Amino acid sequence: MHSELPAAPGTTRMPDHRIAISERGSFAFATCSCGWYAPARRSRDLARREGAGHLAESGGGEID
Ligand SMILES: [Zn+2]
Known part of the structure; x- marks a missing residue:
């Protein structure tokens, strides 16, 4: 089964903010x-x- 989030074309770019601890x-x-x-x-x-x-504060991103 394919359960990953749907990735529409053009929306797969990396986030501008990526947190690493x-x-x-x-x-x-x-x-x-x-x-x-x-x-x-x-x-x-x-x-x-x-x-x-x-x-x-920055409008979104991810944490590793
Ligand atoms: Zn940042």
């Missing part, structure tokens, strides 16, 4: 493909939420 030691921080980044946090979950907040 990076970790350094016990800290984690969110970075975006647009150049935005969040301060290092002790909580990976908080870093992820900050990344989600950036996406919301």
Whole structure:
């Protein structure tokens, strides 16, 4: 069965904002493909939420 989301022609481009969570030691921080980044946090979950907040402010994107 093919259950992926339908991809209409012309709508398959990559999002402008793609969040990645990076970790350094016990800290984690969110970075975006647009150049935005969040301060290092002790909580990976908080870093992820900050990344989600950036996406919301920017009009959409994805988190890796
Ligand atoms: Zn961004």
